Amino acid sequence: MTVWEALKQHALLGQQQPLAGVLAEHGTTLEPELANALAKVQTLPIEQQVLRAIALLGQYRQVGRQYPRSQRDNLTEMPVCGSETRPVCASQCQTWLHAWLLDAAAEDLLLECLTLIEQHGQRVPSGLLVPLLNRARQNPAFRKQLPVLVLGERGQWLSQLNPDWHTLWQTDSVDDETLLRTGPTDLREQALGRLRRHDPAHALSLLQTLWPQEGAKTRTGMLIQLHHGLHAGDAEFLRHCQQDRSQAVRAEATRQLVLLDDPIIIDTLSEQLLVFFQLRQHPPTTRLNIQLPGQFDKAWSRFGIKEKPPRGGKKAFWLSQWLQLLPPSQLLARLGGDWETITEVLHSHAFRDTVLAAWDNAAVAYQDGAYINWRLQHCENRDFINLFPTLASGLEFSQRVDRLANFLHGALLQLPALSMWEVVELVTPCSPLPADLSEQLIRHCLPALKKHHSDGDSARQVATQLAAVLAPESFPLLDRLDLQVPAALYDAYRLRFQLQQAFISSPENY
Amino acid sequence: MTTDWSPQHIATLAPDAASLKAAQKLLSSRNWPLLGSNEQALWGHCLGSGSKPYLVRVALDELAFKCSCPSRKFPCKHALALLLLYGQERTRFQPPTGAPDWVQEWLDSRAQRKSKQATKTASKAADPIAQNKRQEQRAEKVARGVEELQRWLEDLIRAGLADLPSKPYRFWDNMRARLIDAQAPGLANRVQGLAALVISANPDWSERLLQQLGQLYLLLQAYQRLDQLDPLLQQDVRGLIGWPFLKDTILQQSAQIDNWAVLSREQTENDNLITLKIWLYGQQQQQPALLLYFAPTSQRAHLPSGLLAGQILHGAIHYYPSATPLRALLGEHQIVTTNAPALNGHANCEQALRAYHQALLRNPWLDTYPLLLDNVSLQYCESRLCLRDCAHRELPLRASDATLWHLLALAGSGPCTLFGEWDGTRLRALGVADTAAYNTVLEAGL
Numbered sequence: 001m002t003v004w005e006a007l008k009q010h011a012l013l014g015q016q017q018p019l020a021g022v023l024a025e026h027g028t029t030l031e032p033e034l035a036n037a038l039a040k041v042q043t044l045p046i047e048q049q050v051l052r053a054i055a056l057l058g059q060y061r062q063v064g065r066q067y068p069r070s071q072r073d074n075l076t077e078m079p080v081c082g083s084e085t086r087p088v089c090a091s092q093c094q095t096w097l098h099a100w101l102l103d104a105a106a107e108d109l110l111l112e113c114l115t116l117i118e119q120h121g122q123r124v125p126s127g128l129l130v131p132l133l134n135r136a137r138q139n140p141a142f143r144k145q146l147p148v149l150v151l152g153e154r155g156q157w158l159s160q161l162n163p164d165w166h167t168l169w170q171t172d173s174v175d176d177e178t179l180l181r182t183g184p185t186d187l188r189e190q191a192l193g194r195l196r197r198h199d200p201a202h203a204l205s206l207l208q209t210l211w212p213q214e215g216a217k218t219r220t221g222m223l224i225q226l227h228h229g230l231h232a233g234d235a236e237f238l239r240h241c242q243q244d245r246s247q248a249v250r251a252e253a254t255r256q257l258v259l260l261d262d263p264i265i266i267d268t269l270s271e272q273l274l275v276f277f278q279l280r281q282h283p284p285t286t287r288l289n290i291q292l293p294g295q296f297d298k299a300w301s302r303f304g305i306k307e308k309p310p311r312g313g314k315k316a317f318w319l320s321q322w323l324q325l326l327p328p329s330q331l332l333a334r335l336g337g338d339w340e341t342i343t344e345v346l347h348s349h350a351f352r353d354t355v356l357a358a359w360d361n362a363a364v365a366y367q368d369g370a371y372i373n374w375r376l377q378h379c380e381n382r383d384f385i386n387l388f389p390t391l392a393s394g395l396e397f398s399q400r401v402d403r404l405a406n407f408l409h410g411a412l413l414q415l416p417a418l419s420m421w422e423v424v425e426l427v428t429p430c431s432p433l434p435a436d437l438s439e440q441l442i443r444h445c446l447p448a449l450k451k452h453h454s455d456g457d458s459a460r461q462v463a464t465q466l467a468a469v470l471a472p473e474s475f476p477l478l479d480r481l482d483l484q485v486p487a488a489l490y491d492a493y494r495l496r497f498q499l500q501q502a503f504i505s506s507p508e509n510y
Numbered sequence: 511m512t513t514d515w516s517p518q519h520i521a522t523l524a525p526d527a528a529s530l531k532a533a534q535k536l537l538s539s540r541n542w543p544l545l546g547s548n549e550q551a552l553w554g555h556c557l558g559s560g561s562k563p564y565l566v567r568v569a570l571d572e573l574a575f576k577c578s579c580p581s582r583k584f585p586c587k588h589a590l591a592l593l594l595l596y597g598q599e600r601t602r603f604q605p606p607t608g609a610p611d612w613v614q615e616w617l618d619s620r621a622q623r624k625s626k627q628a629t630k631t632a633s634k635a636a637d638p639i640a641q642n643k644r645q646e647q648r649a650e651k652v653a654r655g656v657e658e659l660q661r662w663l664e665d666l667i668r669a670g671l672a673d674l675p676s677k678p679y680r681f682w683d684n685m686r687a688r689l690i691d692a693q694a695p696g697l698a699n700r701v702q703g704l705a706a707l708v709i710s711a712n713p714d715w716s717e718r719l720l721q722q723l724g725q726l727y728l729l730l731q732a733y734q735r736l737d738q739l740d741p742l743l744q745q746d747v748r749g750l751i752g753w754p755f756l757k758d759t760i761l762q763q764s765a766q767i768d769n770w771a772v773l774s775r776e777q778t779e780n781d782n783l784i785t786l787k788i789w790l791y792g793q794q795q796q797q798p799a800l801l802l803y804f805a806p807t808s809q810r811a812h813l814p815s816g817l818l819a820g821q822i823l824h825g826a827i828h829y830y831p832s833a834t835p836l837r838a839l840l841g842e843h844q845i846v847t848t849n850a851p852a853l854n855g856h857a858n859c860e861q862a863l864r865a866y867h868q869a870l871l872r873n874p875w876l877d878t879y880p881l882l883l884d885n886v887s888l889q890y891c892e893s894r895l896c897l898r899d900c901a902h903r904e905l906p907l908r909a910s911d912a913t914l915w916h917l918l919a920l921a922g923s924g925p926c927t928l929f930g931e932w933d934g935t936r937l938r939a940l941g942v943a944d945t946a947a948y949n950t951v952l953e954a955g956l
Contacts, residue, residue: 012670014671054724058725062870088946102517125949126919487538
């Protein structure tokens with residue numbers, strides 16, 4: 001026990017004894033000056049002795065405190081952070097980043113700014129790394145789009161140190177195989193996709209080793225990634241997956257087999273479907289005959305078909321699932337008809353809506369461009385506005401842009417007033433919008449925007465999303481035409497324009 | 511007058527987070543049919559729900575606000591939005607062609623009020639006899655308070671400190687109130703600090719309590735022998751007891767002229783009182799200075815809005831009289847640059863601690879001491895982050911997890927210059943300088 005500890009014990013217990021005993025016990029261990037100073041207090045009343053000794057020793061300890069040099073065995077060397085090769089973005093850009101990191105509604109602007117920084121070979125300042133990394137951890141959608149190079153060497157280094165951040169994205173030190181085994185779910189799926197592109201057979205064998213320990217949701221997500229480098233060697237595993245305990249996995253395995261053009265599955269599905277889904281020729285007319293069995297066939301389960309509908313009738317539910325198993329064009333060929341005939345027979349059919357909705361889904365899943373083009377050609381303006389956002393993902397990008405441009409051109413006079421949200425939905429599949437299409441939209445859609453009465457966060461978010469889709473270079477048109485668009489849209493679009501201009505006009509400063 | 515209108519700086523003026531968020535929603539140009547500015551003020555018409563727009567004015571010289579909206583918050587969301595707009599896009603403000611009448615009238619009335627106040631202060635000459643009498647009365651009260659506190663401390667020791675955690679808060683508060691009555695607020699604060707320590711149930715409360723009791727007792731002894739102390743230390747003791755210093759008196763003392771780098775700016779709120787703490791560092795004389803400002807939460811706009819970390823200002827610093835001069839008042843000054851300041855700190859931890867120990871010998875009641883360390887790097891020591899100098903001597907760091915990550919982001923793995931407050935056992939990092947920039951360490955990085 002040191003003299004300080006002895007003193008503390010004395011003070012805690014409130015012993016009514018002079019300090020002489022305590023000091024005598026430790027006197028030899030004290031420096032002579034300190035021992036002398038402490039000896040002087042012993043003439044005072046006991047309480048004052050204690051208080052003075054505390055004051056004296058406390059001060060002595062504080063002034064004389066030493067910190068040892070590092071001992072090699074209790075020191076963990078910090079990994080070394082590489083030297084930065086990219087310059088920090090300019091101060092105006094930093095101000096924008098700072099403001100948009102604080103504003104949840106400005107995520108699109110934030111990502112665009114980060115993309116521009118990356119494209120110009122720059123990085124964000126170190127002071128913004130922590131909020132950026134935290135945003136990426138909390139928001140998977142943001143993480144996927146974050147251009148990792150803007151974090152610079154410091155950001156990469158930092159993300160390796162923090163367990164919350166170190167698997168946020170693939171880095172040089174984390175290979176795809178490790179990421180597939182240990183990363184968070186969405187990154188594991190991305191890693192599998194990359195492995196599949198590189199070496200499909202090896203990726204499949206990796207997936208097979210991990211398969212038994214994965215949950216149903218992860219298994220489905222992983223299976224979706226098999227479409228990268230899909231080849232005949234996958235068929236056996238996919239057939240095995242058709243026996244999986246999860247309905248979603250079975251359905252996805254069936255879809256992959258159809259994508260693979262596996263003749264066994266396509267023949268099986270077509271034969272079974274054509275039993276209750278037939279085109280009957282009754283010259284001069286043709287009829288669509290749909291007669292589903294009264295009972296659910298348990299054998300259907302291996303295709304991922306569910307028995308109990310969440311709502312509505314059982315038969316319509318089964319029919320919808322069956323029709324989603326094959327690309328509509330492929331089914332049509334087996335049915336022995338053409339789109340004209342289908343248009344006619346479905347015109348007043350009781351299952352019309354069920355059939356079309358199921359085919360819409362199937363066309364997107366199987367990228368059935370022929371069906372989608374037929375469908376979009378044969379719908380009114382309002383239907384196009386509703387359908388295009390859903391079906392466009394089944395088309396090539398250039399086809400989407402053409403289709404939307406044609407629609408805007410053809411519907412000039414009859415275009416209904418749209419809400420900002422509807423415009424966002426309509427044009428998002430064509431994002432980033434080419435300048436000419438963007439101008440068309442500004443000229444024809446924005447003047448007819450429905451009036452909105454909210455200036456809340458969600459309205460601002462929609463406005464920012466729309467501003468993020470439009471081509472920035474088209475912004476001056478808004479002023480030239482003197483269009484009265486919602487203020488939030490105008491401001492977000494102007495900021496995008498300024499952001500682009502800043503990088504374009506003086507790239508050396510940014 | 512500040513020249514920096516960054517969002518982070520404007521955020522410090524907001525009465526609360528909701529006001530700032532509401533202000534951000536008003537940044538649309540459609541909300542502002544009129545925006546104008548000149549050297550003295552900013553103004554604008556902000557459309558609200560009523561038929562007439564709100565008239566929003568901001569005086570730039572001392573940062574004052576006025577708005578015709580009925581909000582009780584100050585500054586209101588409209589004034590904050592006007593400042594944010596000014597920071598973001600100055601080009602949207604009409605060029606200075608003279609302020610409209612409603613702005614000019616407000617500026618004139620402010621100027622009139624200010625001059626009246628100055629006249630009133632000048633005419634109100636202090637009566638030296640009455641002043642002396644007041645001082646004597648206060649000295650008597652303080653002496654009685656000091657004696658009473660000493661007796662109280664002796665009672666604590668007699669009864670033993672082990673029993674203190676079971677005492678009600680009233681036990682501490684009674685003593686604190688008596689010290690307030692004795693016009694010794696410094697001592698009252700120390701008693702409150704003791705209470706907080708005991709109530710915190712911190713595992714090392716007894717160790718720290720003993721240390722604090724020792725310091726308090728030393729202070730009481732020093733006050734009772736005030737005339738035997740060095741004149742500068744006398745001022746320290748009087749200040750710690752709670753004797754006020756008159757700002758005018760401080761400002762009349764000789765000033766230290768230098769280029770002062772602003773190394774940190776921290777604003778804290780406690781019981782409706784905002785404390786703004788700014789550390790400066792003289793680049794030529796290599797001396798730190800601490801500026802402290804206080805304001806009730808309702809008057810946060812009265813706190814100085816300039817002086818952002820990383821700036822360098824040239825001007826006069828008037829130190830409060832002290833054996834270890836740190837606290838100071840800022841005299842005439844101007845912002846020289848907002849670029850990264852060139853800093854020369856202590857070459858290693860040993861040198862820095864020696865400076866601290868020397869200061870402690872001159873003034874045993876030093877609470878925290880500013881340390882500027884060159885060529886230090888961050889290291890893990892026994893799984894804790896610490897600071898290591900080139901001689902491999904380490905200093906423990908005090909910070910929350912979030913702050914530590916921000917510190918790591920700023921400092922990286924290489925050597926840097928670090929500024930912080932040393933509390934005798936651990937260093938609280940406040941800023942990091944590398945070759946390109948000086949950054950302050952923040953809780954959330956924003």
